[in-house]
Amino acid sequence: MKKLVLVSLALIGFALTTDAQVISDNAIGLRMGDSDGFGAEISYQRALGDNNRLELDLGWRDGRSSNFDFDGFKLAGLYQWVYPLDGGFNWYVGAGGGIGSYSFQTDGMDKTDTFIFAAGDIGIEYDxxxxxxxxxxxxxxxxxxxxxxxxxxxxxxxxxxxxxxx
Known part of the structure; x- marks a missing residue:
């Protein structure tokens, strides 16, 4: 049992004290996924240190679901911690939130729905x-x-x- 505790503490310490990863000062591009009607987002990352950064994503979409036509936008902001794996591979974890709004037509009426959201993030990247x-x-x-x-x-x-x- 004592060995298990020591090994666990050593692994946690190793994960928290790995060498600082130098990440790019800025990165801009596309984030392509799908969650609740949003497919593509313009994505911007800004380094805040050697191993942390801020990510801002702006997504918009218009289309037709089975019940109504809609269009909307979503703005997300995430604070991320970046950890090196091997070679150009890194993994990262983050938390944040954002705001969004939908306009849609249902039952012959125009409606708007504005919302806020909380988000987590975990991923792998190759530089x-x-x-x-x-x-x-x-x-x-x-x-x-x-x-x-x-x-x-x-x-x-x-x-x-x-x-x-x-």
């Missing part, structure tokens, strides 16, 4: 030797707002991103 970053992440989101467009649900967003680093 190429050229200024290109590709990542795959999982972002659970829980919305708070009017129930007209079902924004009080827990959504699971999985997305592939490609960003230019500068």
């Amino acid at each position: 190429f030797e050229i200024p290109l970053l590709i990542s795959l992440d999982f972002r659970p989101e829980i919305g708070f707002g009017d129930d007209a467009y079902n924004n009080n649900d827990l959504d699971f967003d999985i997305a592939l991103s490609i960003r230019y680093q500068f």
